[in-house]
Amino acid sequence: MIKVGIVGASGYTGGELLRFLKYHSDVEVVAATSRKFDGIPVYKVHPNLRDLELKFENLKPGEIDADLIFTATPHGASMKIVPEILEAGAKVVDLSGDYRFDDVHVYEEWYHFKHTDPRDAVYGLPEINRDEIKKAELVANPGCFPTGAILACIPVVNEKLVDTIVVDSKSGVSGAGVKPTTVTHYPNCSDNVAPYAVTKHRHMPEIQEKLSKFGDVRVSFTPHLVPVTRGILTTVHTFLKEDVSSDYVKEIYDDFYREEPFVRVLDVGEIPSLSSVRGSNYCHIGCFEIDQNGRLVIVSAIDNLVKGASGQAVQNMNLMFGFPETRSLEQVGLHP
């Protein structure tokens, strides 16, 4: 039994961490911090957690006596608190973008912050970094779009079959967070599809850096907001350098993901649906069709709050502490 704290527990990723940890036999949640909701029962903010006898507390990260702390804090805020948590002896899974980049200059260019704590961290995508995660003190939990995009691309990049990749992603609105804005206002989202940060989204360099370890590729990325609450559907358009078949491509994916507990490779022509993975830690990957121009299309589906955030964070925690990797994450998707 380990003691776990959550810093920034009132947002959507905080709520999802609490949902999964509630089922976890090896974890006791000792603190859920929130400045705004100090003293308020957790269920007042996360009404699905009605029975949770836990209150938000306005604690300093260093005050939490825990074996691991999830920092569900904004970009730029994590780097201010992670050092003292590590010094206090707890491990950290950070859900912000602060520690995701090998190259701190890329971070600073795209996040417009001076990085005050450019230490090494392990990029927490278990499908590519499982062994490093097991030994890590600090894991940088991947971004939601990168999780869907990287998992969809790696096998074909790894085989050097492509060099130009266009990622056209469609995200549910929960990805924008719990705070109401003009963008998330119901009449603006509903019955609409809204491309945003069309050529300038901060997840582009993250996808680029991670894929570059597997092959020489140029990544273009455009996200869209769609009238969906949870889920990211990623459509990857990429041009094959060799004349291979869809079946051949699918085999590459089968081989790459054979042992993965949370990745499922669908048949050629089969399209993943968001409901297949809703609420779950699974990533479904399918399609593998090739058109008359040699364009290969790969489609992936994840729940942005789970495999794209809190579920993956718990998966990382399981690895870091030697728990079974799937513990508390067995739930399948909620369909329909």
Added chain:
Amino acid sequence: MIKVGIVGASGYTGGELLRFLKYHSDVEVVAATSRKFDGIPVYKVHPNLRDLELKFENLKPGEIDADLIFTATPHGASMKIVPEILEAGAKVVDLSGDYRFDDVHVYEEWYHFKHTDPRDAVYGLPEINRDEIKKAELVANPGCFPTGAILACIPVVNEKLVDTIVVDSKSGVSGAGVKPTTVTHYPNCSDNVAPYAVTKHRHMPEIQEKLSKFGDVRVSFTPHLVPVTRGILTTVHTFLKEDVSSDYVKEIYDDFYREEPFVRVLDVGEIPSLSSVRGSNYCHIGCFEIDQNGRLVIVSAIDNLVKGASGQAVQNMNLMFGFPETRSLEQVGLHP
């Protein structure tokens, strides 16, 4: 470990039964029948159950060697197959309307069938019939609207505080089943609210019969289809015969449901949300406000496919076999 079969497993309630039984440590699913999908892997129809190594089979109910069979069959079809299942020695939880009524004439009047098997069954709402369910061979699983409406009304009816009840329910579209119709066509449902069977819905006499056991009431009921996939939000408008306070009413609910594992009573003025219970077996009940005319408003929220169907069916199974009542149903709602 018991052996369980599902007759009519390709619909939404079949999929949800399979989802919950997948997590159940005391159950082995030995058969999932479907005429239409005979020989097809279950996951082709329920894509969230990707790892399930089970195929639909076109079996006759009597051919299934099971301790319990869920009959997720249409109204009128259950009564044709339940007798032979019972004779073969299996217990039954029937999800149709065929065995829900004490008075078979009411059934025949509202369902427009001659009942060919008017035997006794236990109405499977554990909150009112727990002990009878434990001993039952045949449990009639309640309708989705009645579950939300009866749970919202019983305490106040039981106290003889009201005699006129107007139930205005709003249901997600999954309640209409898996088969596409004009009513469930996306452009007709989306951005619309559609009252239907306004004074003639078959769940009205079910609510009336069950509430009448607790007090002398006249029930009026109108369901609406809303652009929601899962969930029923029930607004009960009822007129108080005595001048009592909201706090007093809430106390009655607290007392009535204190020990219930799946009912949660909210505070005065607190409104349940569908996401609080989405995917879960919980029923949240709240509001308790009283207006200038003595109208008391009670609001309940359930997931129509879970507490309103398959979750409750599993809860009944747990009771019938002496398993812990909440086994495999611990999941909380998926919020947001």
Added chain:
Amino acid sequence: MIKVGIVGASGYTGGELLRFLKYHSDVEVVAATSRKFDGIPVYKVHPNLRDLELKFENLKPGEIDADLIFTATPHGASMKIVPEILEAGAKVVDLSGDYRFDDVHVYEEWYHFKHTDPRDAVYGLPEINRDEIKKAELVANPGCFPTGAILACIPVVNEKLVDTIVVDSKSGVSGAGVKPTTVTHYPNCSDNVAPYAVTKHRHMPEIQEKLSKFGDVRVSFTPHLVPVTRGILTTVHTFLKEDVSSDYVKEIYDDFYREEPFVRVLDVGEIPSLSSVRGSNYCHIGCFEIDQNGRLVIVSAIDNLVKGASGQAVQNMNLMFGFPETRSLEQVGLHP
């Protein structure tokens, strides 16, 4: 050709006023005020009005040289500016609640404001006040819920057939205005149905006061927010004092609304849909079914921003200036 100004033109009702006036052959819009968007082209806020060569201006109402001014201002703000507009010689259609009540004490009790300008105004529901509107200097445009509820109830109240009325309304989110809030945050609205102000909504006394002119009734009212952008579907549950038939009730409605340009009476059992009236000034009324308890159900559908706000305001303007009542409002609903 008259000159028209709009005070508070950046909200949804402002946008809709501009949309209708754009088509109006007798109107020139001379000013669209907004403090926040001063100097900004109107189409930056209302992107459907791309070709409109009009900018928002931060004008004082008294500075606008107009024959009529629409005050699309918040409750409490209208009463501060209407007096000076009237003094300057312009007529006013006020879209706030400030001038809707005959009894200023009711206003003060429900709106929690001291009324600083308790002058007479005409309640702008043409179906009951057409002649008074024609002569009015100041018209109080009705609330959105009252428009749908009053039109649904008047004929049967007028015939003294009922005395207890329960109005259960379902509103699209645009009714909450253009400003993002927790309530209108997409993940909170989507896949949800949310009763609010269950017994305390300010539109209740408005419905009560207007219906009381036609008969002695007690009105109970509960609104719900539904995942719809535009439209109000009103379900009226009322108990008949006499044993009359649905056909008889429908005839009463036919007679009452025979000459009305914007009200359509549907057949017995026919249910209005929101798409029938979306974007249009029509109100459809139907159902007229009666249940075993003598409960009569009436259902009405309007677009909350049109017949429930800006369309009706233009209809009032047409009457006030002797234009054909339907001018610029001929558009039918957008279905699907």
Added chain:
Amino acid sequence: MIKVGIVGASGYTGGELLRFLKYHSDVEVVAATSRKFDGIPVYKVHPNLRDLELKFENLKPGEIDADLIFTATPHGASMKIVPEILEAGAKVVDLSGDYRFDDVHVYEEWYHFKHTDPRDAVYGLPEINRDEIKKAELVANPGCFPTGAILACIPVVNEKLVDTIVVDSKSGVSGAGVKPTTVTHYPNCSDNVAPYAVTKHRHMPEIQEKLSKFGDVRVSFTPHLVPVTRGILTTVHTFLKEDVSSDYVKEIYDDFYREEPFVRVLDVGEIPSLSSVRGSNYCHIGCFEIDQNGRLVIVSAIDNLVKGASGQAVQNMNLMFGFPETRSLEQVGLHP
């Protein structure tokens, strides 16, 4: 005043033709055919057209005495009836795919029909064929996706700035027609994004053939179904062959569309929204951003049932008969 007939008037495009023609001062609709709804008032199927005193008739096309007939018939059916209509002396705007291709072999390859009437027709996209449309007897109304994609691409293709084009389109569900299917079943569409016909959609060769007239390009196309009722949002990803700026690209679009009544070019970085054009015949085009790989992104928005079908058909009719091109199409989008 011309006489107009609509063959296949009970579908969505039929309903929209009737909506626009209702406002048209030069048109009398003399027939709306439907086999299924013979004798039924039109408003029973298109409830927004409540006042229309027109009934569906099961007429043979040759029996309609009209100056122009819209054939809103399925692919493969139009070619069977268009010859006799033309022989009877009426002009035709055909909304199917039957006459859209210059090269009948491409049609036969992608539509899997033998073409029985390979006559010349004018492709009815006024922005590129206005003069030919004016003189045409038979106009092939463009597909919905091609309208959005071609308008978004032509200027940049015409300037020979690109040769590889990836069109990633997102369509509302009304594009799938009025007939309920598994794909359009609410629980399957809602909260989902579904790529379909990923590399094999019949609109791909249509886009390819028309763009090829303006430059040497390879078009890849993938449509997605999104939880939206009306509208197509098209994201064009294309790689610039020369190092030009966003401003330069926008100028090309300004120049190309300067005189167009229904195309609006937005600013660099400005994204069109579906509500801007909902219910209207407008096409908004914007974005023009260029990323680090020289990828240019163009985004267009149309209403699939209007500029993507019936509105454009009426625009074509206006041109064919010398009416003002915008007549009856002045309506702007319904926002929000």
